[in-house]
Amino acid sequence: MKTCTLTYLRIILVVILMTGITVLNAQQQERKLSMHLENVSLKSALKEIEKTCKIRFSYNPDKLPLEKSVSISVKEESLHTLLSRLLQPLEISFQFTEDQVILKPATKSISKEKRVAENQRFTLSGTVRDTVTGEVIIGANIYDKATFRGTTSNAFGFYSLTLPEGKYNLAVSMVGYKSENLEIALTKNQSIDFKIRESAIDIQEVVVISDGETAAIDPAAPGSVRLTGTDLRRMAGFAGNADVLKSLQSVPGFSAFGDGSSFYYVRGGNHDQNLLLIDDAPVFNPAHLFGFFTAIAPDAIKDVKAYKGDFPANYGGRLSSVIDIRARDGNMNNIGFSGNLGIFTSDLTLEGPIVKETGSFILSGRKSNLNWLNNNELNGRSFTIDFYDLNAKTNIRINRNNRLFLTAFYGRDDFSRLTNASVNTFGISWDNTAATLRWNHIFSSKLFSNTTAVASQYNYYLYISRQQDDYWKSSIRTRILKSDFSWFPAAGITLKFGAELAAYHSNPGNVHFTDEETRRNAPVIPEYNSLAINGYISNEHKISEKLAVRYGLRLSSWRNPGPGTVYLFDATHEVYDTLEVEKGTYHSPYFNLEPRLNATWTPIKWISFTAGYSRTVQYIQMLSNSTSPFTSLEVWAPSxxxxxxxxADLATAGISVSMPGNMILSFEGFYKQLTNQTDYRDHANMLYNPLIEGELRFGEARASGLEVMLRKLEGRFTGWAGYTYARAIKNIDGINGNREFPAHYDHPHSFSTHLMFRAGKKWDFAAQWNYMTGGAFTSPVGFMQYDGYVVPVYGEKHNDRYPAYHRLDLSVSWMLNKPDRKYRHHIVFAAYNVYGRENPFSLSFNKIMNGNGDFVVPADLNGAYEIIPTQLSVSGIIPSINYIFKFQ
Known part of the structure; x- marks a missing residue:
């Protein structure tokens, strides 16, 4: 009975409370008020009502058009009437609950006729171009300002956007460009080309970020980096030159071995696991002057997209990274030229229309200015260092649906050492040649294709005698034919698919002698022929405003056609059989499936989560015995x-947070498992060896790490700072007693910062500082007498490390004219390695004895009995001055 009485009392109390709340809500709704608002945002109107009526609105800001302009005027009307007049036209419902009003999009019953109309969809497509130059723009955003449904232009400026029938206010935006708006009534499929203008005429006036949602390094694209030509020019390059690889090495995940090496490493992968493309053509050695310059002139670059392993299915053939460089098309409207005159290099670019608005060309050349070093005498020897590159591109717009592009690139390096004015005792050189012919075709507003023919070749020379033209040469060349298709079936869905046929020819190293008798007696190393057939399908699907996924599958195959000689090795790495492969047959076929998956979840606007998995397969590898440019030999060998x-299997996960002050803080972790990794036995014979595969040993590797980056996106002061903790560990059968050891490119700690500051309209300052743990190498632990010789004794492989690498670069740019002039020029003062850090690229150990007759290791003669290695460094501080000009 007591329990029953308490229950009745609780019910009565709840009824009284609910009745009271209802009465209060009713009184609040019927309260009379007057208000006049004209052309204010809905957000401002709601704040004014909250202030006047002492109530609080509760809503999801992502669901309401808060920036839409509204007007309302009431006199002695109820709050309910006010909200009805204000919100009903916007299709927003409201509900009074205690002391707040809940707002949400109205649920409507749609008539059959209206439902049919809304289900009727049409496609808007076209290209996005630069207003001044007429060049197509990559990565421009095209979206509806009311719903934010949109797309981006592809690598050829093409876009496709499918929307329901209706009226739209479209916006086109791009970093460094002024946004353009267009109101359209979408009642049929339409083709519209957009033209947008740079936010300032001079590139030095462009702010890196145009709005809070877009950055030069895209926070919404995990594991990738995006740089435009404008971004590169604002960064502190070597000797006043903009540089792709140097710029990327200031981003977490990318690192160089150090000065004096052209190799770079990405997320614990080896240097040959990186693919660099220039308009789809692979460049096998993308460096000048042992890595100080990138082998493509900066004025020829339009866009750079770099992937740190988690790349889409249309890329393949490498394990660690893809750097996709798109060359400029040339000015479609006016003749122009630009150039850079400097102490170390000079370059000149000429561009203009072939037929205005129909075709254009661009020619760019760069030459080193290092001949003034030739007279320097070092221990009786003089050096010659020279390099140059040429870039050319032309494009013809046949009609609205067809366009042709032709790109050509050539670069060469030459390094020689002479003992006197006429006798050359040493020399190395390399050259790259690449060309692509591409045909863009628009089948419909939803289907776009790009068919490409590629030819690329890399040659590496080690000169025995330059005067007699005797040299050792290795080379690799490839011929590729591929077609890529992009299909845009609906808004938020981009389906890509394609196929590729690639032929490779590799010369593992043969000696050329001028003397005929010597040439006849010289053995010939068999060369390799290989064939790859690949296909892929990938989908970029924006499921909702909060969730986007990219998933795909790549199918790769490899075989080695004859004629050729195949050596078979036993478990002791000795040849036990030889096979002669006849023409028309093939051997060693491989077939692999490479799945790719990536997802981005943005629960609220200021935070996003990413996760991904990818499998990649690589069929060619470079066999190199050193990181030093003066002793390395480069041999490309196929599977x-x-x-x-x-x-390689790569798993990634990350988080990106928008912070006050236009800053973004991101964390990304990765784990990579690699199989069939190569290394070399001790004292391997790399030169002129037909059995070079017997020198190799195989095993596994793993890499893992955490990358942290803080970016400031807007304002006069911009830049980023990044920290990486990463490890790269190998386990190779027959090496180091089958025990694990760090890879030579294992740099556990890396820190980089890049800062830019604009002081007025004429001065730009840039600073870049890099630090990383020294790479691993093997040093002797002692010396012993053997058969009358003193020989070193080694312990664990990679038991030692180079000193930590760090370097500060500074640059100052001084504009010499107003930004609205056709001829614009400025001077760049730069200093590389400002505080003269001697970062070694080579270490050696002299053998000396202490007072007891024991060898001291390591030591040098200058250091007497101190344990100090002898080291070679590339340089101290390198100052430079450059005069940069442009006429457009």
Whole structure:
């Protein structure tokens, strides 16, 4: 009975409370008020009502058009009437609950006729171009300002956007460009080309970020980096030159071995696991002057997209990274020229229309200015250092649906050492040649294709005698034919698919002698022929405003056609059989599936989460015995019966947070497992060896790390700072007693910062500081007498490390004219390695004895009995001054 009485009392109390709340709500709704608002945002109107009526609105800001302009005027009307007049036209419902009003999009019953109309969809497509130059723009955003449904222009400026029938206010935006708006009534499929103008005429006036949602390094694209030509020019390059690889090495995940090496490493992968493309053509050695310059002139670059391993399915053939460089098309409207005159290099670019608005060309050349070093005498020897590159591109717009592009690139390096004015005792050189012919075709507003033919070749020379033209040469060349398709079936869905046929020819190293008798007696190293057939399908699907996924599958195959000689090795790495492969047959076929998956979840506007998985397969690898440019030999070898394809499984996860002050803080972790990794036995014979595969040993590797980056996106002061903790560990059969050891490119700690500051309209300052743990190498632990010789004794492989690498670069740019002039010029003062840090690229150990007759290791003669290695460094501080000009 007591329990029943308490229950009745609780019910009565709840009824009284609910009745009281209802009465209060009713009184609040019927309260009379007057208000006049004209052309204010809905957000401002709601704040004014909250202030006047002492109530609080509760709503999801992502669901309401808060920036839409509204007007309302009431006199002695109820709050309910006011809200009805204000919100009903916007299709927003409201509900009074205690002391607040809940707002949400109204749920409507749609008539059959209206439902049919809304289900009727049409496609808007076209290209986005620069107003001044007429060049197509990559990565421009095209979206509806009311719903934010949109797309981006592809690598050829093409876009496709499918929307329901209706009226739209479209916006086109791009970093460094002024946004353009267009109101359209979408009642049929339409083709509209957009033209947008740079936010300032002079590139030095462009702010890196145009709005809070877009950055030069895209926070919405995990594992990738985006740089435009404008971004590169604002960064502190070497000797006043903009540089792709140097710029990327200031981003977490990318690192160089150090000065004096052209190799770079990405997320614990080896240097040959990186693919660099220029308009779809692979460049096998993308460096000048041992890595100080990138082998493509900066004025020829339009866009750079770099992936740190988690790349889409249309890319393949490498494990660690893809750097996709798109060359400029040339000015479609006016003749122009630009150039850079400097102490170390000079370059000149000429561009203009072939037929105005129909075709254009661009020619760019760069030459080193290092001949003034030739007279320097070092221990009786003089050096010659020279390099140059040429870039050319032309494009013809046949009609609205067809366009042709032709790109050509050539670069060469030459390094020689002479003992006197006429005798050359040493020399190395390399050259790259690449060309692409591309045909863009628009089948419909939803289907776009790009068919490409590629030719690329890389040659590496080690001169025995320059005067007699005797040299050792290795080379690799490839011929590729591929077609890529992009299909845009609906808004938020981009389906890509394609196929590729690639032929490779590799010369692992043969000696050329001028003397005929010597040439006849010289053995010939068999060369390799390989064939790859690949296909892929990938979908970029924006499921909702909060969730986007990218998933795909790549199918890769490899075989080695004859004629050729195949050596088979036993478990002791000795040849036990030889196979002659006849023409028309093939050996060592491989077939692999490479799945790719990536997802981005943005629960609220200021935070996003990413996760991904990818498998990649690599069928060619470079066999190199050193990181030093003066001793390394480069041999490209394909997969076969001994060298199996390398594989990598990469898992990533990250978080990106928008912070006050237009800053973004991001964290990304990765774990990579690699199989069929190569290394070399001790004292391997790399030169002129037909059995070079017997020198190799195979095993596994793993890499893991955490990358942290803080970016400031807007204002006079911009830049970023990044920290990486990462490890790269190998376990190779027959090496180091089958125990694990760090890879030579293992740099556990890396820190980089890049800062830019604009002081007025004429001065730009840039600073870049890099630090990383020294790479691993093997040093002797002692010396012993053997058969009358003193020989070193080694312990664990990679038991030692180079000193930590760090370097500060500074640059100052001084504009010499107003930004609205056709001829614009400025001077760049730069200093590389400002505080003269001697970062070694080579270490050696002299053998000396202490007072007891024991060898001291390591030591040098200058240091007497101190344990100090002898080291070679590339340089101290390198100042430079450049005069940069442009006429457009």
């Amino acid at each position: 076969g019966p001994v060298i199996r394809p390398q594989k």
